[in-house]
Amino acid sequence: xxxxxxxxxxxxxxxxxxxxLAAAEWHDRRERxxxxxxxxxxxxxxxxxxxxxxxxxxxxxxxxRRADRFTALSGSRRDRRFPALIWPLAIRISAAAAVVAxxxxxxxxxxxxxxxxxxxxxxGGRETLALADGSRIELNTDTxxxxxxxxxxxxxWLDSGEALFQVRHDSTRPFVVVVGDRRITDIGTKFxxxxxxxxxxxxxxxxxxxxxxxxxxRAPKLLKQGDVAVATGxxxxxxxxxxxxxxxxxxxxxxxLVFDNVxxxxxxxEFNRYNREKIVIxxxxxxxxxxxxxxxxxxxxxxxxxxxxxxxxxxxxQGDTIVISH
Amino acid sequence: xxxSDLDAWFVREVLPLEAMLVQFLRRSWRNRADVDDLCQExxxxxYEAAQKEIPDPARPFVFAVARNLIINRVRREQIVPxxxxxxxxxxxxxxxxxxPDRNAMARExxxxxxxxxxxxxxxxxxxxxxxxxxxxSRKEIAQRMSISEDTVHRHLTExxxxxxxLLYGGKSDPxxxx
Numbered sequence: 001x002x003x004x005x006x007x008x009x010x011x012x013x014x015x016x017x018x019x020x021l022a023a024a025e026w027h028d029r030r031e032r033x034x035x036x037x038x039x040x041x042x043x044x045x046x047x048x049x050x051x052x053x054x055x056x057x058x059x060x061x062x063x064x065r066r067a068d069r070f071t072a073l074s075g076s077r078r079d080r081r082f083p084a085l086i087w088p089l090a091i092r093i094s095a096a097a098a099v100v101a102x103x104x105x106x107x108x109x110x111x112x113x114x115x116x117x118x119x120x121x122x123x124g125g126r127e128t129l130a131l132a133d134g135s136r137i138e139l140n141t142d143t144x145x146x147x148x149x150x151x152x153x154x155x156x157w158l159d160s161g162e163a164l165f166q167v168r169h170d171s172t173r174p175f176v177v178v179v180g181d182r183r184i185t186d187i188g189t190k191f192x193x194x195x196x197x198x199x200x201x202x203x204x205x206x207x208x209x210x211x212x213x214x215x216x217x218r219a220p221k222l223l224k225q226g227d228v229a230v231a232t233g234x235x236x237x238x239x240x241x242x243x244x245x246x247x248x249x250x251x252x253x254x255x256x257l258v259f260d261n262v263x264x265x266x267x268x269x270e271f272n273r274y275n276r277e278k279i280v281i282x283x284x285x286x287x288x289x290x291x292x293x294x295x296x297x298x299x300x301x302x303x304x305x306x307x308x309x310x311x312x313x314x315x316x317x318q319g320d321t322i323v324i325s326h
Numbered sequence: 327x328x329x330s331d332l333d334a335w336f337v338r339e340v341l342p343l344e345a346m347l348v349q350f351l352r353r354s355w356r357n358r359a360d361v362d363d364l365c366q367e368x369x370x371x372x373y374e375a376a377q378k379e380i381p382d383p384a385r386p387f388v389f390a391v392a393r394n395l396i397i398n399r400v401r402r403e404q405i406v407p408x409x410x411x412x413x414x415x416x417x418x419x420x421x422x423x424x425x426p427d428r429n430a431m432a433r434e435x436x437x438x439x440x441x442x443x444x445x446x447x448x449x450x451x452x453x454x455x456x457x458x459x460x461x462x463s464r465k466e467i468a469q470r471m472s473i474s475e476d477t478v479h480r481h482l483t484e485x486x487x488x489x490x491x492l493l494y495g496g497k498s499d500p501x502x503x504x
Contacts, residue, residue, distance in 0.1 A: 016363045019366065020362075020366075021483070021487050023487075024483045024484070025483045027483075027486055028482045050370075051369075051370045052366055055336065055373050059369075060486050061337075062337040063486070063490035063492075066435075066439070067439065067442075067454075
């Protein structure tokens with residue numbers, strides 16, 4: 001680092017403040033209406049002009065993404081765990097409006113009258129809720145749920161995603177999870193529920209739960225420790241799983257995904273739940289390869305390396321998508 | 327190493343060091359008004375070096391760059407810094423101790439976000455809340471706050487700028503400790 005390069009840097013970096021402000025301005029302007037391809041080119045040119053511009057932009061972008069957690073905060077702001085989290089302005093937002101905003105409901109605000117608190121996580125996120133009754137709910141990636149605690153009843157609506165429930169049992173105050181038109185009632189329990197677009201899966205880790213079906217008249221099903229129920233449409237299938245396989249499925253609690261003899265396609269689908277970057281297995285023969293691995297759930301490059309180095313597959317990035325093929 | 331990997335590395339490994347880096351620069355350099363510029367210069371040098379090869383681990387490298395930068399400035403300007411670099415080693419030792427548990431970290435992050443938000447100027451904070459929490463469009467924010475969309479743009483620009491300083495520079499949280 002001689003004097004000449006120092007001098008050059010000094011000129012380029014006349015004011016960090018000015019550059020950071022410019023980066024923030026670009027970052028916000030990019031979201032405005034009327035952003036054109038020419039604007040895009042101008043931004044690219046500005047970024048290419050100096051590494052100082054680039055790092056300032058990265059910094060403001062990363063901070064703004066971190067602030068995505070505000071959404072989680074809004075759901076938690078009256079949670080007892082965070083007594084300090086009082087939002088001077090946000091607090092004026094009615095509970096109903098907050099529910100609408102947090103779960104992205106398309107209904108008009110006046111339509112929602114539930115006093116339920118809503119909580120959500122972003123893709124790759126994970127949150128633990130400690131409820132006032134001593135129960136805990138752990139939200140996995142990309143999950144939305146609502147909690148309503150009344151004197152005679154504790155109700156959770158799992159709107160999407162996956163959550164692990166550790167319920168402090170109270171027979172005078174049932175703990176019920178509503179998933180679409182099905183209900184799961186705790187009978188002293190730890191259980192995990194995952195809701196996809198077309199199916200729901202309940203796995204019981206400890207104790208028992210009761211699963212009530214969609215249609216009236218059907219007998220409720222009692223699920224015991226180790227039972228896994230998968231409900232699709234009107235059908236429910238129940239199987240028994242080993243402790244090890246249940247533990248594997250809860251790898252997300254530790255931030256990992258455990259694949260034990262699953263196909264590459266299934267593994268990619270699991271990864272895609274946790275990451276904005278999506279992996280696509282382009283050809284069917286590659287999709288059928290089975291793997292066994294434990295990988296950090298946000299480590300897309302690790303997954304790609306496994307595909308490349310171990311299975312000799314080809315990986316190509318197309319924007320936010322990584323296409324894997326022979 | 328493609329550009330997006332490099333950027334992701336920078337965000338993941340270097341930006342979280344900013345509070346510590348700023349503290350180091352404040353101690354080592356007489357004029358506090360220069361600290362943001364020095365920090366930015368460290369970033370540029372680290373980023374340029376990483377284009378050739380990613381330094382791993384990042385922390386000792388970032389602080390070595392900072393120290394070299396200060397030493398060169400001192401030589402050039404014929405001045406003596408107020409304090410020696412004695413605390414540099416102390417900063418490095420704490421490198422990768424096991425962190426607090428995830429819940430505590432999540433709470434800490436929420437607390438930090440909360441205090442960053444509280445530190446924003448009122449109008450700016452309101453615009454950020456309407457955007458981030460209520461998810462309103464710019465038009466709706468303008469209507470709600472009875473201001474033009476250009477003014478919404480100004481508030482959100484200021485909000486982004488301030489949040490970056492608050493979240494990375496630790497300006498809302500001077501009591502940084504390991």
